[in-house]
Amino acid sequence: GEDVEQSLFLSVREGDSSVINCTYTDSSSTYLYWYKQEPGAGLQLLTYIFSNMDMKQDQRLTVLLNKKDKHLSLRIADTQTGDSAIYFCAETPGGSYIPTFGRGTSLIVHP
């Protein structure tokens, strides 16, 4: 069955780059996503990548997709304290519109 895995915590220093990793099992995934959840709020889509792409860049965010290894990563350049949040990886299997979410990675940014 489908499964999305990511580490639970990541701690970085302000100004450094953060890399959050995710692995998934469904090789038929069509879309892969990164969502951000700030304290006390719902999730908000940060970015998504279509499965026929291997990279997407949007300002400080870079998404890398390795379909062979079923590995997705999110790099945040020049990480700021405002980036502290929970980041969820998600994927939509082929033929479905129901996303499967990982358990979320808590990013802690130290001044």
Add this chain to the structure above:
Amino acid sequence: DVKVTQSSRYLVKRTGEKVFLECVQDMDHENMFWYRQDPGLGLRLIYFSYDVKMKEKGDIPEGYSVSREKKERFSLILESASTNQTSMYLCASHSAGGPYEQFFGPGTRLTVL
């Protein structure tokens, strides 16, 4: 500004009470979802709906039911609340076509005493 709203941010109920959680979206989305979020467990899908009066069970439907009488409104019902239903409940919606970006409400933190 697109929006998903939930009727309450915080709710405290007693064991055995019937609880209604309401969700409204203003984006004319066909698909609506209810999740619960617990620390370390991420998001778990309770129910979803792809059209008015249509509903499908998610991964953890036991103890819950849903209602969708209008396209913009999706209600989650706890028929007889129990302490193990204390959780954060998130509503989401997305349109029928890809990329299936989900828009989330702010969540309802439910405590069952």
